[in-house]
Amino acid sequence: MSERKVLAVLLDRLDSLAPMGYNVGLHIRFATPMIYKSSYPEAWVEYYNAHSYYLRDPLVFWGVGVEGTTRWSAIPLPDPFGVMKKAAAHGLNYGAVSSYGPITSRSIVGVSRSDREFSDAELAELKEITIRLHIEAKPSSDLTRAQIEALQYVANGDRNSSAAVRLGITESAFKARLNSARYKREARSTTDADKKARDYRPL
Structure with missing residues (x-):
């Protein structure tokens, strides 16, 4: 299950x-x-x-x-x-x-x-x-708050550029957060990372 x-x-x-x-x-x-x-x-x-x-x-x-x-x-x-x-x-x-x-x-x-x-x-x-x-519900790894936010934006369907604007950071900084979060979560692909990101969405 x-x-x-x-x-x-x-x-x-x-x-x-x-x-x-x-x-x-x-x-x-x-x-x-x-x-x-x-x-x-x-x-x-x-x-x-x-x-x-x-x-x-x-x-x-x-x-x-x-x-x-x-x-x-x-x-x-x-x-x-x-x-x-x-x-x-x-x-x-x-x-x-x-x-x-x-x-x-x-x-x-x-x-x-x-x-x-x-x-x-x-x-x-x-x-x-x-x-x-x-x-x-225990996360599979210890992520920072910034990394969790990045995953949440991806899971909610936001583009990198719009998520960066909402967070008040550059798009490259957002991508860096997202990549480090994906690395920690051992995501093998964007699809896999997005699936893992859904762990951080409200039920």
């Missing part, structure tokens, strides 16, 4: 576990996940992003600072911006969060429901899914 199919199966398990949706950020580096997926209510996602709550969310702070799995209600961090109350207003009344991996490449998964707290068995399942998502 391919990596993307395995990830899809694991996300299906999260769907079953979380009636109000889930939020997945895998291999967070430089404050950005390499893979991101959310099935929370669209209105909440839009509101959350519009207010940059990822910079203020106690769940994110907990996940970055602690490796483990817990219910939202058990997190002792302050919530001065009322993120959790606002989430509840969108139906996310109860939830759990799981964090796994080194601080330099942490994966954080959140799940929610409206009717009750998650059980201990459900927390154990969330932990297992988080660990498996982290392992399955």
Whole structure:
């Protein structure tokens, strides 16, 4: 089974576990996940992003600072911006969060429901899914942020010239980043490199 199919199966398990949706950020580096997926209510996602709550969310702070799995209600961090109350207003009344991996490449998964707290068995399942998502999505080599960006632009169909303009660098500098990323990923051809680059696109 391919990596993307395995990830899809694991996300299906999260769907079953979380009636109000889930939020997945895998291999967070430089404050950005390499893979991101959310099935929370669209209105909440839009509101959350519009207010940059990822910079203020106690769940994110907990996940970055602690490796483990817990219910939202058990997190002792302050919530001065009322993120959790606002989430509840969108139906996310109860939830759990799981964090796994080194601080330099942490994966954080959140799940929610409206009717009750998650059980201990459900927390154990969330932990297992988080660990498996982290392992399955592990990059095949350590790339720099610049190299990852270059691969993402290629995977999104950008031409080298337009990607360079968007990054504020010369086309030759962009090509150098792309070539070094391809070398690290052991891509044998442009087609192979583009296929590998898709690893860095949102699911």
